[in-house]
Amino acid sequence: MTTESFRYDDAIVRKFLLATLLWAVVGMLVGLLIACQLADWRMNLGLPWTTFSRLRPLHTNAVIFAFVGNSLFMGIYYSTQRLLKTRMFSGALSNIHFWGWQLIIVSAALTLPFGITSSKEYAELEWPIDIAIAVIWVVFAVNFFGTLWVRRERHIYVAIWFYIASILTVAMLHIVNSLELPVTFLKSYPIFAGVQDALVQWWYGHNAVAFFLTTPILGLMYYFVPKAAQRPVYSYRLSIVHFWSLVFIYIWAGPHHLHYTALPDWLQVLGMSFSLMLLAPSWGGMINGLLTLRGAWDRVRTDPILKMFVVAVTFYGMATFEGPMLSIRSVNALSHYTDWTIGHVHSGALGWNGFMAFAIIYWLVPRLWGREMKYPGLVNAHFWMGTIGILIYVVAMWVAGITQGLMWRAFDADGFLVYGNFMETVLRLIPMYYLRAVGGAVYLGGVLLMVFNVWATVKGAQPVPDTQDSAPSLKGVPAPAHAGWQRWLEARPMHFALWTLIAVAIGGLVQLVPMIMAKSNVPTISSVKPYTALELEGRDIYVSEGCYVCHSQMIRPFRAETERYGEYSKAGEFIYDHPFQFGSRRLGPDLHRVGGKYPNIWHYRHMEDPRATSPGSIMPSYHWLLEDSLSTSSTQAKLKAMRTLGVPYTQDEIDNAVPRLKEQAAAIAADLNQAGVNGAEDKQIVALIAYLQRLGTDIKHATAAAAPALPPIAETGAQTAEKH
Amino acid sequence: MAGRRASMVRLSGDAKGIRIRLGAVVEFRRTRTRDRAMGLEVLYLLIPASFVLALAALAFFVWAIRAGQFDDLETPALRMLDDESAVDTGPARGAALRESAPVNPEHP
Numbered sequence: 090m091t092t093e094s095f096r097y098d099d100a101i102v103r104k105f106l107l108a109t110l111l112w113a114v115v116g117m118l119v120g121l122l123i124a125c126q127l128a129d130w131r132m133n134l135g136l137p138w139t140t141f142s143r144l145r146p147l148h149t150n151a152v153i154f155a156f157v158g159n160s161l162f163m164g165i166y167y168s169t170q171r172l173l174k175t176r177m178f179s180g181a182l183s184n185i186h187f188w189g190w191q192l193i194i195v196s197a198a199l200t201l202p203f204g205i206t207s208s209k210e211y212a213e214l215e216w217p218i219d220i221a222i223a224v225i226w227v228v229f230a231v232n233f234f235g236t237l238w239v240r241r242e243r244h245i246y247v248a249i250w251f252y253i254a255s256i257l258t259v260a261m262l263h264i265v266n267s268l269e270l271p272v273t274f275l276k277s278y279p280i281f282a283g284v285q286d287a288l289v290q291w292w293y294g295h296n297a298v299a300f301f302l303t304t305p306i307l308g309l310m311y312y313f314v315p316k317a318a319q320r321p322v323y324s325y326r327l328s329i330v331h332f333w334s335l336v337f338i339y340i341w342a343g344p345h346h347l348h349y350t351a352l353p354d355w356l357q358v359l360g361m362s363f364s365l366m367l368l369a370p371s372w373g374g375m376i377n378g379l380l381t382l383r384g385a386w387d388r389v390r391t392d393p394i395l396k397m398f399v400v401a402v403t404f405y406g407m408a409t410f411e412g413p414m415l416s417i418r419s420v421n422a423l424s425h426y427t428d429w430t431i432g433h434v435h436s437g438a439l440g441w442n443g444f445m446a447f448a449i450i451y452w453l454v455p456r457l458w459g460r461e462m463k464y465p466g467l468v469n470a471h472f473w474m475g476t477i478g479i480l481i482y483v484v485a486m487w488v489a490g491i492t493q494g495l496m497w498r499a500f501d502a503d504g505f506l507v508y509g510n511f512m513e514t515v516l517r518l519i520p521m522y523y524l525r526a527v528g529g530a531v532y533l534g535g536v537l538l539m540v541f542n543v544w545a546t547v548k549g550a551q552p553v554p555d556t557q558d559s560a561p562s563l564k565g566v567p568a569p570a571h572a573g574w575q576r577w578l579e580a581r582p583m584h585f586a587l588w589t590l591i592a593v594a595i596g597g598l599v600q601l602v603p604m605i606m607a608k609s610n611v612p613t614i615s616s617v618k619p620y621t622a623l624e625l626e627g628r629d630i631y632v633s634e635g636c637y638v639c640h641s642q643m644i645r646p647f648r649a650e651t652e653r654y655g656e657y658s659k660a661g662e663f664i665y666d667h668p669f670q671f672g673s674r675r676l677g678p679d680l681h682r683v684g685g686k687y688p689n690i691w692h693y694r695h696m697e698d699p700r701a702t703s704p705g706s707i708m709p710s711y712h713w714l715l716e717d718s719l720s721t722s723s724t725q726a727k728l729k730a731m732r733t734l735g736v737p738y739t740q741d742e743i744d745n746a747v748p749r750l751k752e753q754a755a756a757i758a759a760d761l762n763q764a765g766v767n768g769a770e771d772k773q774i775v776a777l778i779a780y781l782q783r784l785g786t787d788i789k790h791a792t793a794a795a796a797p798a799l800p801p802i803a804e805t806g807a808q809t810a811e812k813h
Numbered sequence: 814m815a816g817r818r819a820s821m822v823r824l825s826g827d828a829k830g831i832r833i834r835l836g837a838v839v840e841f842r843r844t845r846t847r848d849r850a851m852g853l854e855v856l857y858l859l860i861p862a863s864f865v866l867a868l869a870a871l872a873f874f875v876w877a878i879r880a881g882q883f884d885d886l887e888t889p890a891l892r893m894l895d896d897e898s899a900v901d902t903g904p905a906r907g908a909a910l911r912e913s914a915p916v917n918p919e920h921p
Contacts, residue, residue, distance in 0.1 A: 171893075244885075244889050247889075253873075254870075261862065281855055285855035288855055315890070315894060319894065320894075322890045325887065326886045329883060333874060337867060
């Protein structure tokens with residue numbers, strides 16, 4: 090046994106730390122701006138690229154993948170080297186990972202505000218960036234597993250287990266949810282449609298929360314909390330149980346994002362059951378984290394780093410109680426589409442992710458730059474501003490969410506909706522939106538204090554050499570019950586796990602995708618037809634502008650919703666929707682049955698100035714749709730791509746796509762002309778109007794056609810037609 | 814209150830309105846049943862994918878036990894506290910660390 094001396098790569102940790110600070114400010118600044126936009130629509134500034142619906146995805150991506158992403162890489166690169174007693178496997182790969190990830194973030198900032206989006210929440214980036222993410226993630230994985238391979242510590246500490254699970258699962262989720270068919274360089278359609286697309290998206294969406302925002306951070310908790318407290322973790326045995334139960338249960342919880350939608354009931358119940366089970370491992374982890382501080386409570390009183398860890402872990406506990414509660418179907422019936430969900434994710438993001446990152450940064454800066462924090466008092470001030478900011482934010486969102494949920498479903502004694510005008514349920518929330526912006530501003534103020542403090546601390550610091558350490562080599566040391574070369578075999582299962590996973594996933598896809606494609610004869614509602622070329626272009630505008638951010642297209646089968654919006658939504662109506670547009674929040678009314686509800690000119694005026702048609706509306710103006718011309722250069726390619734995905738367009742429809750598009754546009758323009766609007770036929774607004782007027786109308790046409798094969802739908806159609 | 818007026822108009826109709834309403838209840842159940850059967854072939858992908866993940870986890874778990882990862886559930890928690898203390902790390906850094914991270918009394 091020879092003792093080897095080596096140095097840890099601290100430079101890469103410093104880089105990720107500084108990137109975390111930068112993106113925290115950017116992501117939260119955008120968050121504050123969009124919070125103000127909901128309080129006062131004028132904050133949309135009248136520019137396409139500063140409009141709420143385009144900036145909201147930028148905010149979520151910046152906070153999740155830029156801020157939290159960099160913070161977890163920072164913690165993983167620091168702790169992995171020390172836990173495994175080795176330098177990272179490859180400095181080059183570390184740097185490719187760092188710069189590649191920053192480049193991906195910049196490319197997000199250069200696409201999302203310009204309406205280049207796939208509209209799948211937390212996976213909005215278009216296909217070239219999706220590929221870049223996959224490549225950089227594999228670089229990270231190879232570097233990480235390579236480090237495991239060359240480790241000098243045979244035992245793999247529990248933090249590393251969490252990192253392994255995160256790296257493998259995120260790769261899998263990203264690949265499956267990003268299966269899409271490119272149409273042009275920056276436009277693609279997902280291979281799944283409607284309910285299927287929704288299921289894949291929320292399988293991904295929920296597990297992005299699980300395996301990007303939770304498990305890696307739990308790994309960091311198991312490393313940094315004991316380190317900061319100078320105490321071993323409360324129960325190592327509990328941490329192992331925590332790990333295995335959490336990773337097993339989390340993956341099934343996705344369907345709770347689709348309660349009471351057209352998703353089959355058994356899937357909803359399955360998702361709910363696993364979500365409820367999640368409470369146990371989650372709280373096991375929280376208790377393990379908090380009790381690690383046993384015997385160190387006197388230091389919690391004075392040490393702001395420990396205080397931040399306590400708040401972070403407490404918020405983890407609160408969020409993981411709230412999550413299972415919200416996933417109960419009857420609770421979700423009230424909370425879904427409201428701000429309650431927004432409050433829930435922010436207690437996770439600001440409380441758990443934010444404070445974990447801040448505590449780790451304050452702990453790392455003195456170790457990475459060899460200097461104490463310049464202003465310890467500001468660290469304490471940051472703690473208080475952050476805590477108070479979160480509380481203001483979350484309470485405002487709870488109040489707003491429950492208020493709106495109750496208003497939507499309120500009936501008076503005579504059986505009428507008490508708030509039949511949707512606007513009333515939004516305007517009631519405005520004070521809460523101001524309060525939320527205040528909470529967010531206070532929280533951001535704390536972050537700015539941290540940035541200033543770190544800058545003041547590291548300014549002019551001499552370059553610090555990489556930390557030196559030494560450990561006996563494992564080379565040639567027989568593993569327990571194994572000999573010699575089996576050291577290599579022992580490390581290999583981790584590579585094995587990765588490559589089998591990828592191989593099986595690819596193999597599965599190769600076999601399954603054609604099967605899915607070939608099964609185009611699924612039972613459908615015969616009156617549901619593909620979109621026309623103009624409607625499809627209009628739909629792409631709807632996606633691009635981010636209408637789904639505030640408007641759902643999924644009427645749940647509750648009387649309060651069918652009274653307000655019309656017939657509830659059915660799975661068969663979405664089979665040509667690549668991507669699905671169910672939405673997750675109703676800042677405006679549901680649009681699934683908006684088709685035929687208003688005249689064309691109403692939509693025209695509404696996009697120009699929403700307050701002209703709906704006094705008091707908080708919707709931004711989309712006046713550029715009235716001015717910008719509709720490009721038809723890729724219309725044919727889009728129809729062809731849709732046909733490849735199984736939408737039954739005829740050759741004639743594809744060949745004559747553009748002439749037919751112009752024909753339909755001319756008809757709408759002529760109608761607008763009656764109302765005094767000239768020259769609209771080649772503008773984007775006409776396509777959007779065509780799409781909106783089509784929405785949810787197909788099952789009504791069944792009445793006219795009297796489709797004999799589908800009597801129930803025909804009846805429904807009759808009823809719906811009656812209502813409108 | 815446009816929505817309210819609209820619903821009043823709807824409800825103030827004759828018996829025909831009520832009949833349609835009752836029909837809707839029956840129709841509601843039938844359609845829900847049929848909806849369940851359609852359009853979810855993606856489960857052929859997602860359920861195997863979930864199983865693959867679960868099986869990978871299981872294989873990993875078995876390997877972890879065989880490799881002795883869980884033989885000792887006490888010392889790993891203590892050992893991870895020890896790093897960085899072994900070797901001199903340069904003057905500035907050493908001083909900072911001595912100040913900010915007092916040596917754990919239990920594990921010097």
